Amino acid sequence: MKMNNPPRRFTPMTQFATSYPVLLIDSDAPIRELHNCISERLNAVLPYLSLMACTNLPDYAENDINTVANIAKILLQDVSDVFRVIEQRGFDVPNGCQPI
Structure with missing residues (x-):
C-alpha cells in the first residue's frame, strides 16, 4: 500500500x-x-569537525574530506529536522499563553 502523505504524528526527515x-x-x-x-548527534559531529578543522589538509585525499563533509551534513540535517519538530511543539500554545 503506497502512502501519499505520512500520518500527522510522523514528520518526514x-x-x-x-x-x-x-x-x-x-x-x-x-x-x-x-x-x-x-544532543547525541551534535556531540558526535562537533568534535569531529573540530578535529578536521585542525588537520593538515595535504594529509588527506579529497575523497576523505568529501566523506567528512557528507557525514557532517547528514548529522546536522537530522539535528535541524528534530529541532523543527521541537519548535513546532514548543510554540503550539493555547491563545493567551506565552512560552516561558
Whole structure:
C-alpha cells in the first residue's frame, strides 16, 4: 500500500538519497527524547569537525574530506529536522499563553 502523505504524528526527515520519506520523526515523542536525539548527534559531529578543522589538509585525499563533509551534513540535517519538530511543539500554545 503506497502512502501519499505520512500520518500527522510522523514528520518526514530531510531526504538526500530517496524521493520518498523513509525516515520519520515521531512528533509525539517526549521532548526529552527528542532532545537526547539531537544532543547525541551534535556531540558526535562537533568534535569531529573540530578535529578536521585542525588537520593538515595535504594529509588527506579529497575523497576523505568529501566523506567528512557528507557525514557532517547528514548529522546536522537530522539535528535541524528534530529541532523543527521541537519548535513546532514548543510554540503550539493555547491563545493567551506565552512560552516561558
